[in-house]
Amino acid sequence: QVQLVESGGGLVQTGDSLRLSCAASGRTFSINTMGWFRQAPGKEREFVAAISRSGSSTNYADSVKGRFTISRDNAKNTVYLQMNSLKPEDTAVYYCAAARHTIVFVTPSRYDYWGQGTQVTVSS
Numbered sequence: 001q002v003q004l005v006e007s008g009g010g011l012v013q014t015g016d017s018l019r020l021s022c023a024a025s026g027r028t029f030s031i032n033t034m035g036w037f038r039q040a041p042g043k044e045r046e047f048v049a050a051i052s053r054s055g056s057s058t059n060y061a062d063s064v065k066g067r068f069t070i071s072r073d074n075a076k077n078t079v080y081l082q083m084n085s086l087k088p089e090d091t092a093v094y095y096c097a098a099a100r101h102t103i104v105f106v107t108p109s110r111y112d113y114w115g116q117g118t119q120v121t122v123s124s
Helices: none
Strands: 002-007 012-015 018-026 034-039 045-052 057-058 070-071 076-085 092-098 117-124
Touching: 002 092, 018 034, 018 045, 018 117, 034 070, 034 076, 045 070, 045 076, 057 070
Parallel strands: 012 117
Antiparallel strands: 002 018, 018 076, 034 045, 034 092, 045 057, 070 076, 092 117
């Protein structure tokens, strides 16, 4: 099994930045793709960004392209999401996800492990 723990969420104002972290533990050798998803109240969970094990392949939702950057440090078993120019519509619970497959999928069902989520609130 793999355990994922997110941190770094909080309350910020429009235009501010935040960096989310997700630390993996357990059978981390089985993890390839890692990603971030978010879920706002009353909405379905949506894809934000994902990264391959080597970091050479990334994918972003159109809504965050140019503002968010995903990265990972395999030595620390940690994936990061740098969020800049935050907007009120970015408000959501952000979830870290990990997958055994090597393809950078955008579909939540393709991921095998999930963190508990961290709240990000952007005030206008």
